[in-house]
Amino acid sequence: MVPQLEDLGDVRGKTVLVRADFNVPMSGPDDGRIIVDDFRIRAALPTINWLSDRGAKVICASHLGRPKGATNSKYSMAPIRRRLAELAPGVELMENLRFNAGEESNDPKFVNEIISGIDLYVNDAFGAAHRSHASIVGPPRTLPSAAGRLLKREVEVLGELRNNPKRPLVAVLGGAKISDKIGVIEALSKVVDSFVIGGGMCFTFLAAKSLPIGDSLCEQDQIAFCRKLLESKVELHLPEDIVGLDRDGNFATFGVRLPDGAKGLDIGPGSAAAFADIIMGGRSVFWNGPMGMFEDERFAAGTRTVAQAMSETKAFTVVGGGDSAAALAQFGYEKDVDHVSTGGGASLEFLELGDLPGLSALRGAPNVN
Numbered sequence: 001m002v003p004q005l006e007d008l009g010d011v012r013g014k015t016v017l018v019r020a021d022f023n024v025p026m027s028g029p030d031d032g033r034i035i036v037d038d039f040r041i042r043a044a045l046p047t048i049n050w051l052s053d054r055g056a057k058v059i060c061a062s063h064l065g066r067p068k069g070a071t072n073s074k075y076s077m078a079p080i081r082r083r084l085a086e087l088a089p090g091v092e093l094m095e096n097l098r099f100n101a102g103e104e105s106n107d108p109k110f111v112n113e114i115i116s117g118i119d120l121y122v123n124d125a126f127g128a129a130h131r132s133h134a135s136i137v138g139p140p141r142t143l144p145s146a147a148g149r150l151l152k153r154e155v156e157v158l159g160e161l162r163n164n165p166k167r168p169l170v171a172v173l174g175g176a177k178i179s180d181k182i183g184v185i186e187a188l189s190k191v192v193d194s195f196v197i198g199g200g201m202c203f204t205f206l207a208a209k210s211l212p213i214g215d216s217l218c219e220q221d222q223i224a225f226c227r228k229l230l231e232s233k234v235e236l237h238l239p240e241d242i243v244g245l246d247r248d249g250n251f252a253t254f255g256v257r258l259p260d261g262a263k264g265l266d267i268g269p270g271s272a273a274a275f276a277d278i279i280m281g282g283r284s285v286f287w288n289g290p291m292g293m294f295e296d297e298r299f300a301a302g303t304r305t306v307a308q309a310m311s312e313t314k315a316f317t318v319v320g321g322g323d324s325a326a327a328l329a330q331f332g333y334e335k336d337v338d339h340v341s342t343g344g345g346a347s348l349e350f351l352e353l354g355d356l357p358g359l360s361a362l363r364g365a366p367n368v369n
């Protein structure tokens with residue numbers, strides 16, 4: 001079992017390092033960055049407040065962007081520190097962990113630096129828990145440690161989906177590339193009752209069925225994988241109509257056979273309705289990957305219909321993946337699903353392997369017997 005906050009014992013008077021995921025979207029000039037959305041900062045408050053309310057001194061730490069081991073004002077934590085001070089007065093925030101190359105290389109010297117003066121460690125950074133970085137796996141080697149509330153909820157929800165789902169369990173998959181998601185597709189194929197496949201990845205499946213796909217996205221080296229899945233016992237639904245651009249670049253609707261030069265960029269309205277029906281009929285639904293190039297309004301309809309079905313179904317609904325979560329929010333259905341996973345890569349890796357480096361590190365902490 002992963003230790004919880006309650007397993008830290010009495011926290012009064014203790015100094016607690018909270019590894020959070022404050023990798024928030026930022027905009028503005030390099031020397032005056034502003035926070036676009038403070039969701040991730042607010043999401044850490046239940047853990048921070050739990051500790052503060054019990055008399056602990058809380059010091060947070062996070063990475064922001066990819067400064068690649070060097071100090072860079074563009075990735076300074078200063079704007080986040082100011083916002084955190086408003087939301088949780090008295091709570092401190094260290095400088096960007098990735099300003100030190102030792103974070104990503106998991107250097108023991110850097111671990112010692114970040115835990116100096118610290119009594120207890122809490123990991124609440126689900127989005128980084130799949131990385132064996134210093135701040136994720138280092139502190140639990142010596143400090144009594146626990147999972148924060150966000151991390152705990154992720155593990156409960158994704159663990160339930162993986163190990164004990166209400167059936168039928170439907171996995172709705174999309175997004176650009178199959179190669180990114182082979183591991184999770186393979187793991188899911190052992191637990192799901194059916195797959196629903198749209199997005200750029202559906203064209204490699206259509207190609208594996210020897211259908212002409214024009215100039216749509218296709219990963220030649222994944223055709224064999226798709227064929228194997230198509231021939232397996234798992235139920236797999238592919239689009240039966242496609243929306244995209246014809247060879248002259250004009251918006252067009254096609255069947256599953258795309259003419260030469262055409263490009264599929266969204267599932268068609270018939271497929272969207274069929275996919276929505278399957279979602280409505282599930283008792284658990286996991287969705288990862290947009291159904292089309294939803295950033296372009298012309299190709300957003302399929303993703304919108306799936307997002308709406310996710311909001312309306314009585315099934316237990318989980319959405320993973322940065323772009324899928326962004327699409328859900330863009331269409332206003334964020335609040336209407338049971339769980340939006342905060343970690344893209346981490347949620348897929350957890351579904352695939354059932355564990356993450358950050359979790360096994362916590363299980364090895366000295367306060368766990």
Ligand code: ADP
Binds near residue numbers: 175176
């Ligand atoms: P997530 O972040 O939710 O895991 P991905 O990163 O796998 O999702 O995929 C999202 C991207 O896939 C989006 O930028 C979207 O434009 C793109 N995409 C979806 N369908 C298509 C398509 N048919 N052709 C090209 N790109 C697509």
Ligand code: MG
Binds near residue numbers: 321322323344
């Ligand atoms: Mg993405």
